[in-house]
Amino acid sequence: MVRVRFAPSPTGPLHIGGVRTALYNYFFAKKQGGKLILRIEDTDQTRFVEGAEKYIQESLKWSGIHFDEGPNIGGEFGPYRQSERKELYRQYADQLIEDGYAYYAFDTAEELKALREKEEAEGHKFQYDSKHRKDLNNSLTLSKEEVEKKIAAGENFTIRLLVPEDEEIVFTDIIRGEVKVHSSNMDDKIIFKSDGMPTYHLANIVDDHLMEITHVIRGEEWLPSAPLHILLYRYLGWDAPEFAHLPLLLKPDGKGKLSKRDGDRLGFPVFPMEWTDPQTNEISSGYKESGYFPEAFINMLAFLGWNPGDEREIMSMDEMTEAFSLDRVSKSGARFDADKAKWFNHEYLQKYPMEKLVSAFKELLKKENIEEVCDDYIEKVIKAIKDRADFVEDFIPHGLYFFKRPESYDEVAVKKHWRENSVTNIGLIAEEFEKCEEWKADILENIVKEQIEKHEMPGGKIFNGIRILLVGASSGPHLFDILEILGKEESLIRLKEGIANIGQE
């Protein structure tokens, strides 16, 4: 049975790169009939952010990524918050010390910082590794008695992994193939902090093992520490899971991975939902609030680094799950494209259930103080305008005139299309409209065309003139569809009022 996990740290809002990682884990688990676990990695108390965990859970839920186990869900392998598993980790660190794979280190953070700065000033780099550990303050250099004394005296200590001096660490990444790192390039990472908490590295390995995780699918930024994790599994005597390191999501412009700042700078959301920073009250926009459908958002995100291998692009969660495979994930980072994101939403909007669109549009109209419009009418309007909308919110700029007579007429359009004889010509057409018994688009079209021919009117100016009177601008769907939807009475009022208004100018 395949078991995978998504393990975010609640240090702020989850950004879309994280959502994508969760998504691929979800696809992988569902495809294999396995389980998806949510684990909160909150071993750093200093970076705790109020509301972040709740935000993460809600965002994932909105995105349609559902977990089989996790905090607030439960499961046999809980608790699923590392802060609640605190007591578990120490024994494994102790076991590593006993087996000679780890050691106590008494150097303070300040001492190490000073050392690092001094070495760097001289042009060297400092690493707590096989070269330096014998000169530092730890249980490898101190006598057993001294170590015991220090610990008994309550002196702060950390536990570091004893990395072998000369060994090639090799592992296979599902996406990248064989990855090799020489141990001489690795440092003796702290696995247990002086505050009594494990570091990510230890907690991660212990939990993945205890929770019987079979595949670790995470971002590429973890690739450099994977050899360390391999070592940890080996020293603890456990089988390592398989690894897959996902390519990063890059900034739309320039260089580097997508970051929090990019969204506001370039005008698109970097987060699934809106987030208010509890410290600064700074607001970061979200896909949800920007009008994206979760289905479109997820579809767009999935295609940043993966594709089904055929030419499908619009795919449901189920279709993508069915088609998903880790060996179809690309190796290189994907640059986020805001235009394509909009396109995805546009495609979903076209197929969205009409009754949902109607109620969403109704909400928007309410804000414009337009109420008590029947659903039938709203539906007709949506059908006429939705193909040119990317978001439900676009219905307002594209369709408000169906509910509200124009209060002014676009100057540029009037100048371009309104002629002195427009008053007479459109007046004639309006008279013919009065006689019309069956108010249908094609019939109205015939009436207009007959009149144009009969009186040798300039066609383009007539069409556009009528459009301006009805809409207030020279845009919108087919003219005769507008007339039909508006209905005879309203159309005639707009024509007459409009002729009076513009004609006087």
Add this chain to the structure above:
RNA sequence: CGCCCGUUCGUCUAGUUGGCCUAGGACGCAAGGUUUUCAUCCUUGAAAUCAGGGGUUCGAAUCCCCUACGGGUGACCA
């Protein structure tokens, strides 16, 4: 700077067992059409000498090596 990972149209990518690739699709862009608008729709087009250079081979985007460039990482953070 060290180590690791990567490099096909502006962007996302197809191409994964070398020949069907004079490199395909999508977004975006441009032009034309829908003898009326338009932010829709349709058609067409421009757009990658497959980072560069060496090999291997009858044949390489696909295999190997080098270089360049890009990215990640280098905390008692995850």
